[in-house]
Amino acid sequence: MAGNGRKTSPSPTGQDANERAYAAMIDRAKALIPQLRERAARTEELRRLPPETERDLHDAGLFRIVQPKRVGGYELDYVALVDCADVIGQADASVAWNFANLASHHWMLGMFDKRAQDLVWNKDVNALIASSFIFPAGRARKVDGGYVLRGSWPFSSGVDSSEWNMLASVVSSDDEADGIEYRIFLLNKCDYKILDTWNATGLRGTGSNDVEVKDAFVAEAMTLAVSDLDGGPTPGSAVNPNPLYALPVFSLFPYVLSGVALGNAQACLDDYVDIARHRASTYNRAKIGDLQSTQIKIAEASAKIDAARLIMRSTCIGAMADARRGHVPDITEKTRSRRDGAYSVNLCTEAVSLLFSASGARGLFTSGVLQRQFRDAHAINSHIAFNFDAAGTNYGRVALGLPSENLTL
Incomplete structure (x- = not known):
C-alpha cells in the first residue's frame, strides 16, 4: 500500500x-x-x-x-x-x-x-451517477407505470459532473396499513435542478450540492426497492450474476467511503513522519524526531490506521466470501458491519487529530497540507454512516434482542 x-x-x-x-x-x-x-x-x-x-x-x-x-x-x-x-x-x-x-x-x-x-x-458506459440516500428528503407516490417524485436532497457529491442521480425517497400511501416503503429513483439530470450550496469547511472539493425535484415521473424500471438490496439476488442479477451484485448494500454502505478516511490519515502520518525526521523545535532547536513524545504519537497514530485498514478490508473480503457461498447476513451481522465501518473511520479521525495536535502552531498554516487533512478528516467523520453513536446504539439494541432502528438493513 x-x-x-x-x-x-x-x-x-x-x-x-x-x-x-x-x-x-x-x-x-x-x-x-x-x-x-x-x-x-x-x-x-x-x-x-x-x-x-x-x-x-x-x-x-x-x-x-x-x-x-x-x-x-x-x-x-x-x-x-x-x-x-x-x-x-x-x-x-x-x-x-x-x-x-x-x-x-x-x-x-x-x-x-x-x-x-x-x-x-447503452448511451455512455462512462456516464457518472451522483446520489443522495436521504430518504426523508423525498416523497414519491405510485402512479400508472411508475412514480411521481418530488423533494430536495442535500449532499449530492459530484453532481455537477454527473448525467444521472440516484435519489432515495419514502413512498407515500393512502393506506397507512401498507407501512413505509423505501425506494431509490434513478433520474436524468434534465429532471432535477442543482442548487449551489456546497460551501464547507472540509471536503471542499467534492461539490456536494443540493438537488431539487418537482413532480418528476420515474418509470417503474428506473426504481429499486431497498428491500431488494438486503443481500442475495437483485433485479440485476439476471444479467450480472457475480456475487458482487448480491451484496447487502446498506449494511456495507460505510465501506463505500471508509477508504477515503484511511488514505487521508495515512498521508497525514507519512507527512508528519517526514517533517519530524528533519525539523528542529522553534524554541530550543531540539530535533523533533528525538523526542519520546513524538515517537509515541507516531506509534499510536500508525496503530490506529493499521487497525482501521484491517477492519475495513476484512469486512469487505468476508462479505464477498459470504455472497459467493450464498449466505445472506442476519441483522446481527449487518449491524456489526455498520458498527465496524463507523469505528474504523473514527480510528482514522483520532489518528489525524493526534498528529495535528502534535504538530503545534506550524500545523495551522494554510500553506501546509496538515490543516486540510485535519479538516477533511472531521468532514468525513461527520457523515451519518460514520456516526458511532448511531451505529453503536443500533448494534447494542440488536445484541440485546431489540428491533433494529435502521430500516434500510
Whole structure:
C-alpha cells in the first residue's frame, strides 16, 4: 500500500485476470498521487473536481472498477473500493470521496432492472451517477407505470459532473396499513435542478450540492426497492450474476467511503513522519524526531490506521466470501458491519487529530497540507454512516434482542 511500505494484497478471487486488473488499478491510482496533490488547493477553490482530475480518473478506468464486465467494467471485488480510495485519499480526500461515490453507483446500477442499466450504459458506459440516500428528503407516490417524485436532497457529491442521480425517497400511501416503503429513483439530470450550496469547511472539493425535484415521473424500471438490496439476488442479477451484485448494500454502505478516511490519515502520518525526521523545535532547536513524545504519537497514530485498514478490508473480503457461498447476513451481522465501518473511520479521525495536535502552531498554516487533512478528516467523520453513536446504539439494541432502528438493513 502506498505510504506505509507494504503491498496491499488483492481480493482473493482465484482468477489471475481479476488479480492483474486489481493490481493495475492500484498502480494507476498510485500514479495519480503527485498531480492530485499539486491540484489540491485548486480543487478546494473550485469546490468540485477540476476537469483534468475527472479526466485522469476516467482515463485510468478507476470509475469503472465495480461496473459489470458485460459493459466493459472491471467487476473487481468490493474491497477494491476501499483500497483505491485509500490510495487516492493519500493525495486528496475530496478527489477520493468523489471517486468512491461515483464508482460505487456503477455497482448499484448493476442491481437495477436491465432496462435501467441499458438506458444509462447503452448511451455512455462512462456516464457518472451522483446520489443522495436521504430518504426523508423525498416523497414519491405510485402512479400508472411508475412514480411521481418530488423533494430536495442535500449532499449530492459530484453532481455537477454527473448525467444521472440516484435519489432515495419514502413512498407515500393512502393506506397507512401498507407501512413505509423505501425506494431509490434513478433520474436524468434534465429532471432535477442543482442548487449551489456546497460551501464547507472540509471536503471542499467534492461539490456536494443540493438537488431539487418537482413532480418528476420515474418509470417503474428506473426504481429499486431497498428491500431488494438486503443481500442475495437483485433485479440485476439476471444479467450480472457475480456475487458482487448480491451484496447487502446498506449494511456495507460505510465501506463505500471508509477508504477515503484511511488514505487521508495515512498521508497525514507519512507527512508528519517526514517533517519530524528533519525539523528542529522553534524554541530550543531540539530535533523533533528525538523526542519520546513524538515517537509515541507516531506509534499510536500508525496503530490506529493499521487497525482501521484491517477492519475495513476484512469486512469487505468476508462479505464477498459470504455472497459467493450464498449466505445472506442476519441483522446481527449487518449491524456489526455498520458498527465496524463507523469505528474504523473514527480510528482514522483520532489518528489525524493526534498528529495535528502534535504538530503545534506550524500545523495551522494554510500553506501546509496538515490543516486540510485535519479538516477533511472531521468532514468525513461527520457523515451519518460514520456516526458511532448511531451505529453503536443500533448494534447494542440488536445484541440485546431489540428491533433494529435502521430500516434500510
